[in-house]
Amino acid sequence: VSPRGGRRMLDDVVLSPDGGTIAVTYSPTPTGITENVSHQVLVLNATDLTERALLDLGDRSVGSLVFSVDNDRLIALTSAIKPIPGEPDRALMMWTTKDFSVERSVPLSDTPITMALTPDGRSLLTAGMETRVHVRDARTGEVLQEFGEHPSAIRAIAVSPDGATVATGTIADPVLRLWDLRSGTLKGRYTGHGPDSLNEVAFSPDGKSIASAGADGRIGLWPTEVHAAITRICTTLSYQESPEECQ
Numbered sequence: 382v383s384p385r386g387g388r389r390m391l392d393d394v395v396l397s398p399d400g401g402t403i404a405v406t407y408s409p410t411p412t413g414i415t416e417n418v419s420h421q422v423l424v425l426n427a428t429d430l431t432e433r434a435l436l437d438l439g440d441r442s443v444g445s446l447v448f449s450v451d452n453d454r455l456i457a458l459t460s461a462i463k464p465i466p467g468e469p470d471r472a473l474m475m476w477t478t479k480d481f482s483v484e485r486s487v488p489l490s491d492t493p494i495t496m497a498l499t500p501d502g503r504s505l506l507t508a509g510m511e512t513r514v515h516v517r518d519a520r521t522g523e524v525l526q527e528f529g530e531h532p533s534a535i536r537a538i539a540v541s542p543d544g545a546t547v548a549t550g551t552i553a554d555p556v557l558r559l560w561d562l563r564s565g566t567l568k569g570r571y572t573g574h575g576p577d578s579l580n581e582v583a584f585s586p587d588g589k590s591i592a593s594a595g596a597d598g599r600i601g602l603w604p605t606e607v608h609a610a611i612t613r614i615c616t617t618l619s620y621q622e623s624p625e626e627c628q
Contacts, residue, residue, distance in 0.1 A: 389607075390407065390408050390409070390410055390456050391406070391442065392406040392408050392443065393405070393406045393432065393445070393446050394406075395446050395447060395448060396427065396448075397448040397452050397478070398451075398452055399452045400449055401426070401427050401428070401452070401480065402426065402427055402433065402448070403424070403425045403426075403430075404422055404424050404425075404455055404503065405422070405423045406420070406421070406422050406423075406443040406445075406446055406457075407420065407421045407422075407423065408420050408442055408624060409463065411491060411502045415583055417574045419437050419439045419440065419524065420437075420438040420439065420440070420441060420442050420443060420445070420462075421435060421436060421437055422434075422435075422436040422438065422443060422457065423436075423456070424436070424455070424481060426516075426582035428541065428563045429539035434481035435546060436476065436481060437468050440461060440462045440463055440465060441459045441460065441461050441462070441465070441468075442459065442460050442461075442462055443458065443459055443477070444458040444460055444493070444495070445458040445493075445494070445495050445499070446458075446497060447498055448478070449498065449502055449519065449520055450498055450500065450501070450502030450601075451502055452478060453477065453479075454475050454477060454478060454484060454503065455475070455478055455481070456473065456474070456475050456496070456497055456498075456519075457473070457474045457475075458471075458473060458493050458494075458495075458507065459472050459473075460492075469488035469489065471488070471491075472486050472489055473485075473487040473489055473505075473507075473517075474486050474487075475487075481550065485522065487519070487521070491507075491509065491510070491511045491515065492509050492510035492511065492605055493508060493509035493515070493579055494508065494510065494534060494535065495508055495509065495535065495537060495538050496508070496538065497538045497539055497540050497547075498519060498540070499519075499544045499562070500540065500542055500543070500544045501544060502519055502520055503514065503518075504516050504518070504519055505517045505518070505519040505522070505526070506538055506547060507538060508529075508535035508538050508549065509535055510534045511534075512530065512531040512533060512534060512535060513527050513528065513530065513531070513535075514527060514528055514529045514535065514549065514560070514565075515527045516562075522624055525554055527564060527565075527569070528560065528565025528566075529558070529560050531549065531551050531558070532551060532553055532554060533551045533552050533553030534551060534552045534553075535549050535550070535551055535552075536578070537549065537550035537579050537580060537582045537593075538550075538582070539582045539583050539591070540562070541584045541605065542584060542587070542588040543554075543588055544562065545561065545563070546560065546561065546562065546584075546588075547559070547561075547569065548582040548584065548591050548603065549562040550578065550579025550580070550581070550593060551578060551579070552578050553578055554578060555572070555574040555575050555579060555595060556574075556579075557571040557572075557574060557579060557582060557591070557593050557603065558570055558571075559571075559591075559605065571603050573601070574593050574599060574601045575595050575597050575599040575601070576597060577596040577597035578595065578596050579593050579594065579595050579596075579600075580594050580595060580596055581593070582594075584605070588605060589604060589606065590603065590604055591603050591605055
């Protein structure tokens with residue numbers, strides 16, 4: 382499958398929860414950009430890669446893309462490459478997957494980079510330049526809660542399968558942070574990833590582990606339970622004491 386209308390870069394690929402639909406974001410190449418080459422979201426049937434829809438966003442780029450848990454909507458963080466008369470610089474866009482018409486466009490006053498849905502599909506977490514996590518109503522985009530001071534912009538975010546824990550990574554340090562979603566309090570910090578910042582974080586399906594990928598090419602795998610983490614650290618360091626004594 383190739384993009385229409387000239388050379389483009391493939392930026393992101395997401396699969397719907399039911400496995401039936403693929404959405405791909407394209408942007409103009411950094412060199413050789415010509416007029417009328419726009420940002421696009423190409424929607425395909427996952428079984429045969431036939432086209433379902435082509436969403437032309439013009440000068441509005443897509444920073445992050447996700448399908449709703451019930452497969453009914455496609456949600457995107459968008460940003461205007463240059464001022465667009467009558468439109469906000471940044472917007473949360475939602476399309477209905479029935480016909481991929483625009484369901485809602487929510488102007489954003491902040492500058493989110495990444496987002497993640499809670500497993501129940503009710504909340505959408507966005508994070509970015511403002512260094513805090515915003516919890517939004519997944520239907521309306523309204524901010525319901527915010528939490529989590531970070532030293533720099535948040536580049537990666539994930540929600541645990543049980544919806545209780547949020548993992549974040551920033552553009553400036555290699556620290557993986559875990560937060561309690563309900564209270565917004567910090568649950569733990571993992572500092573052993575490596576020297577460079579984190580690009581991605583992801584929970585395992587059972588929620589017992591979390592993976593981190595760094596700008597230095599390293600991949601980390603961490604237990605999400607504090608007791609299990611202490612046990613692993615003590616075992617690695619060859620301590621004979623119990624986890625309680627080691628701690």
